Amino acid sequence: MAEALSPFVYWGQKTDQIFLKIDLRDVENEVVKLTDSGLSFNAEGFGVRGQNYYGIDIEFYHPVDPEESKYRVMGRCIEFQIKKSGDGEIWPRLTYNKVKLPWLKIDFDKVAYEDSESEKEEQENSEQADYMKQLEKELLSDRDLEPFPDVKTCYLFVYNLMQFIGFTYIFTALAYNCFKDINYAFSNTLEISGTQIMFVQVAAVLEIVHPLLGWVKSSPIPAFMQVMGRNFVLFIVVGQEPRLHEHSLLLILFMVWSGIEIVRYPFYILSLFGKKNDLITWCRYTAWIPLYPLGFLTEALIVVLAIPFYEDTEKFSVFLPNACNFSFYFPWFLKTYLGIFIPAGYYLIGTMYRQRQKALKSIKLFRTKRD
Template sequence: MKHLENELLSDRDAEPFPDVKTCYLFGYNLLQFIGFTYIFTVLTYNCVKDVNYAFSNTLEIAGSQMLFVQLAAVLEIVHPLLGWVKSSPLPAFMQVTGRNFVLFIVVGQEPRLHENSMLLVLFLIWSSIEVVRYPFYMLSLLGKKSDVITWCRYTAWIPLYPVGFISEATIIAMAIPYYEQTEKFSVFLPNSSNMSFYFPWFLKIYIFLFFPVGYFMMATMSKQRQKALKSIQLFKKKRD
């Protein structure tokens, strides 16, 4: 970042100052990068210090920070809809709504899941993905490119996405018996709307949706990876 700052200062006479939209998007990505970096760092530190404590107190350690960055991530659906970024809003919608459903609804509304050890794995996976994604976006906004960051952005998802999907599905599966007991979010007949909704059944259907959604997300990233890695110098040098 210091190197980029020096380059910007040296080129400010030759290049126009970024517009308000670019400054906003850069600030947003920087804020998210700092948030996820903090989450990854503090969880890793606690794992090294006392892994048992980290497994059972993930929400206490980084819960409020994760709630903040995931709530802010809703803007990633808005940005492409406004035409501020060129990417499709569908992948962002699927990722953000999926994460927020697990975090705010499934886990957030069931206290018995707050000390679940799978939360540590899930938080580490989410933050590991984002600590390389947001720097890539920031460099792109500045018209800069790093072969290493580009490679990490389009490669880290290969092991992390499947583990993330499995972690989310595991947490939802663990939540089903709890919601069967409490009947929270379920609606039974008779009622004024003359309709019923059983939340545990919805969770079971939701787990099966991970297969097509996961395939779509990874197929999309695979296509992007093939296109992105063709242009980076890291691989051109190896071929030469």
């Protein structure tokens, strides 16, 4: 399992209790371990880094009573009410070690102090209150600030933004030319957007690298199948056969590819910063339903059209005899390639279907209220 990220945690206290609020929405598969000395929490949910695996491990300043403590999972957070052990007192901090954790913040709604009957207790509470106020003052400037994104997040933001701009340009240029002169658009698709589609598809190879490096939480297999399949059709099948350059199927193919991406990349950009938009989420996990089958069908038809052309030119084919004693007939390879469309398409559609089932649970329109 990937290393857990740290969600924001807000804490407050009374003389007899500790209050914790973990800023994590739509929690699933939570694992909670509360002992007299600390708290360990791990779960899947939507937090500061989007949909991800999160966890915390806290060693308390003083012992607590797990039996008298409780927690509840709510739609937008997880709340803990933890009973202190021994005589009630105000803790100067939550953790045993005096360290400043960037994800740990004060819950200003839960900072409270109980009155005491004796002057000694009143004096002690006043001193502790002054200490807490000083601590609050130090952290006040950070109360509503998000941590500055790291280099990896900045890179992924730039990459996703550039891909979004590229595919948006392709879709807009093709749609404009269709509106202006549909016959011209069908026969000049490569002239209108060929350079741009090649650029974004070369850049898309990085989407195979990102999960391999652990920079995004996804499997590299679907990315490899989709990116390399597109690039094979674009750069090899179409790119090396001029008789396909003006075929009308290219317009449909490029419109389908860009239509998928112009809703996918905004979703990724929002997720990088822990943001979420129900409409964008719904579009990202719904647009593929008509577009994936149409894209697979269009790619397959282009390959079918290419087979007789490559039989005629014998390009990429190798015949015996030769120095390597090796033969390769490219039209047969294309026919074999067509054979993998059904299992590959089934795998990709199945993957998207499972992701859609999980993602739509977090959209208010598609889920019931959780107690």
